[in-house]
Amino acid sequence: xxxxxxxxxxxxxxCHKVYAPAMRNGESLFREIDAxxxxxxxxxxxxxxxxxxxxxxxxxxxxxxxxxxxxxxHPVAEEIQGLKAYPSVSAIPDxxxxxxxxxxxxxxxxxxxxxxxxxxxxxxxxxxxxxETGTDDGKALEEQLVAxxxxxxxxxxxxxCMGLYCPESGLSFFPRxxxxxxHVGVISHSGSxxxxxxxxxxxxxxxxxxxxxLGNEADLDSSDFLAYLGxxxxxxxxxxxxxxxxxGTALFRTLxxxxxxxxxxxxxxxxxxxxxxxxxxxxxALAGSQDVWGGVTRQTGAxxxxxxxxxxxxxxxxxxxxxRWGDRVAVISGPGGLAVGAADACGREGxxxxxxxxxTCAVLADVLPPTGTSLRNPIDVGFTGALDIAIYEQATLAAxxxxxxxxxxxxxxxxxxxxxxxxxxxxxxAHRKSGKPFLMxxxxxxxxxxxxxxxxxxxxxxxxAERALATYALFRRYHLWRNGRG
Numbered sequence: 001x002x003x004x005x006x007x008x009x010x011x012x013x014x015c016h017k018v019y020a021p022a023m024r025n026g027e028s029l030f031r032e033i034d035a036x037x038x039x040x041x042x043x044x045x046x047x048x049x050x051x052x053x054x055x056x057x058x059x060x061x062x063x064x065x066x067x068x069x070x071x072x073x074h075p076v077a078e079e080i081q082g083l084k085a086y087p088s089v090s091a092i093p094d095x096x097x098x099x100x101x102x103x104x105x106x107x108x109x110x111x112x113x114x115x116x117x118x119x120x121x122x123x124x125x126x127x128x129x130x131x132e133t134g135t136d137d138g139k140a141l142e143e144q145l146v147a148x149x150x151x152x153x154x155x156x157x158x159x160x161c162m163g164l165y166c167p168e169s170g171l172s173f174f175p176r177x178x179x180x181x182x183h184v185g186v187i188s189h190s191g192s193x194x195x196x197x198x199x200x201x202x203x204x205x206x207x208x209x210x211x212x213x214l215g216n217e218a219d220l221d222s223s224d225f226l227a228y229l230g231x232x233x234x235x236x237x238x239x240x241x242x243x244x245x246x247x248g249t250a251l252f253r254t255l256x257x258x259x260x261x262x263x264x265x266x267x268x269x270x271x272x273x274x275x276x277x278x279x280x281x282x283x284x285a286l287a288g289s290q291d292v293w294g295g296v297t298r299q300t301g302a303x304x305x306x307x308x309x310x311x312x313x314x315x316x317x318x319x320x321x322x323x324r325w326g327d328r329v330a331v332i333s334g335p336g337g338l339a340v341g342a343a344d345a346c347g348r349e350g351x352x353x354x355x356x357x358x359x360t361c362a363v364l365a366d367v368l369p370p371t372g373t374s375l376r377n378p379i380d381v382g383f384t385g386a387l388d389i390a391i392y393e394q395a396t397l398a399a400x401x402x403x404x405x406x407x408x409x410x411x412x413x414x415x416x417x418x419x420x421x422x423x424x425x426x427x428x429x430a431h432r433k434s435g436k437p438f439l440m441x442x443x444x445x446x447x448x449x450x451x452x453x454x455x456x457x458x459x460x461x462x463x464x465a466e467r468a469l470a471t472y473a474l475f476r477r478y479h480l481w482r483n484g485r486g
Contacts (some may be wrong), residue, residue: 026227032155033220033228036122037166037210039097041069043089043120045111046102049077054102054126057163058083060172064179067170069094089114096120100163105129105141108159112145116152123149123156124163124173131216132160142218149219161215162191165198167208168234174198182207184319185235187225189214189243189269197239197312204316205455209234223250230258237318238264239311248296255300263478265303265314268293301481303474309467316460317471318478321437325476326406328354329469330399331378332392333411334385335443339378342409342441342465349473353377354405363398367391386415393426400434407437409468413446424450428457439468 042061048054058081061070071092072085079085086092089099089111099115101108101123108127115123130142142159149156157163162173167181173191177198184206188194191213198211209232212225222242229235238258245251258264271293297304303318305311329351333339346353356364356377364375368391374380379399385391392412399405410427414420431438440454440461451461462468 026231029224030228030231032121033225034232036098036155036157037164037171038169039068039121039171041071041095041097042066042171043071043073043086043092043096043099043115044102045073045089045099045115046107047072047074047080047085048102049074049080056174057100057102057126059175060165060177061170063175064167064170064172064177066172068097071096089118089120092118097122099123101125101127103127105138105159109141109144109148112154112156113148116149116154119152120154122154125156125159125161125215126163127158128160128215130159131218142216146218156219157212158215159218160191162194162213164213165194165208165211173213178202178207180207181209181234182319183209183234183236184315185209185229185232185238186211186315187214187222187229187238187240187242188212189217189222190241191215193241193308196308197315200312201315203449203452203455204312204461205320205452205458206312206315207319209236217244217246221246223247223254226251226258226264227254230254230261236262237315238262239266239315240264241267241269241311243270252296252300255296255302259301259478260482263303263318263475263482264300265305265311265318266297267305267307267311301478303478305474309463310470313460313462313467313471314474316455317439317475320455320458320460321472321475322435322458323479324406324435324437325472325479327351327476328404328406329409329472330354330356330402330405330407331409331411331465332381332395332399333378334381334383334392334413335411336374336380338411338441338443338465339374339380342411342469343378345466345469349469351469351473351476354399354402356399357402357404360398360402364395367394367398381412386413387419389414389419389422389426392423393430396427396430397433400430400436405436407439407472408434409439409441409465409472411441411443411465413443413450415446420450424453428454428459431457431459437472439465439472441465441468 072080072083074085077085099120105127130138165172167179174195194213229238305314329346331342361375369384373382381391381395414423438459440459442463454461
């Protein structure tokens with residue numbers, strides 16, 4: 001019932017002609033998309049000679065060290081940034097695997113036709129001015145693009161998108177993104193969010209296998225890429241920012257299959273009247289129902305979040321936390337108020353404050369100063385802990401060794417650069433020794449940058465205890481669902 005409601009609600013507003021994705025089996029679709037993420041040659045059609053927005057695509061490829069051939073296409077330029085330029089795609093003497101199309105929307109159709117005749121496997125259309133304009137002309141032109149591409153077997157990403165990022169193959173849609181591959185795959189209807197996520201991720205320990213900015217998804221859509229990432233051996237966690245759902249039934253079925261193998265963290269926008277109106281002007285998205293969407297994600301086991309910060313938190317948590325998800329949490333903190341707030345957050349998220357053993361309490365009694373501290377959970381190491389990091393270290397080791405503790409939430413910092421360095425090193429050492437989930441939390445106003453160091457060590461770092469525990473609870477609920485105990 002929920003599937004029918006979901007699909008009908010999303011698809012009913014479509015009254016214009018739509019080219020549904022061509023029917024292909026899973027293996028064929030996987031090969032098609034995988035080839036787009038691993039091109040041997042790229043043509044950038046409409047690449048400007050001077051520094052304009054389209055220049056970022058060449059800058060991104062050069063910054064990533066793309067190992068294949070790059071062919072600038074410009075009607076009159078003979079060379080752009082040291083690369084030989086060609087007046088058209090057909091003038092390129094060698095095969096082209098992927099085309100990045102930057103020309104105006106009116107000039108896009110002949111370019112796509114020429115790419116198809118050239119045997120290009122796929123085209124990324126950065127060009128806007130199609131369905132998202134809300135005009136009949138824009139919709140019709142977008143449909144023509146798909147029809148022409150389909151006639152030659154070429155696939156389209158977009159239009160109105162940034163395209164693809166794959167550190168493993170040196171493919172990028174923006175400069176200064178990480179060149180280190182990881183195991184987080186991302187689908188986004190927003191190109192700017194995909195770019196922002198790529199820049200923020202490095203400070204949170206998130207590294208990517210593949211990222212796809214889909215825009216209007218006139219041809220390949222979110223269900224196609226979700227299925228691809230679900231089968232991709234390089235991807236362990238999937239994140240998706242979705243505005244529209246072109247085929248609700250396909251998304252439901254794909255989600256249900258994918259989440260049995262790996263987590264999918266979804267941020268669905270456009271579920272309110274105001275958000276739906278904004279999405280329609282952004283990518284031509286259709287309205288959605290919050291209640292129906294919630295029912296679908298509950299049935300599929302997808303992890304849902306609201307907002308960019310929660311999305312990044314969840315991607316960091318799911319990609320870095322070890323596969324252990326007990327509900328008994330030990331909180332270690334210098335500031336007492338933040339520790340009490342963390343205890344409250346445990347209760348709100350359905351987690352429990354761990355009962356520390358008498359042996360653990362005895363160790364803590366020897367470690368902690370006699371005043372301004374607490375031996376009970378939450379463990380308050382007091383102000384002295386920020387100066388004498390050995391107090392933090394020994395308290396953390398004691399709590400981590402307690403068999404009644406499943407996970408640790410640690411709120412802390414050193415007050416001097418030397419103390420902070422000791423703090424980071426000792427927490428990483430304790431984490432490696434215990435193997436338990438460590439949730440590292442900032443102290444507001446301290447002003448030190450340690451998130452990246454913890455992220456590189458496999459320890460997710462959060463701005464608040466509330467966000468850390470919300471992420472851990474989401475992580476735990478997914479694994480309970482996947483193991484049949486949710």
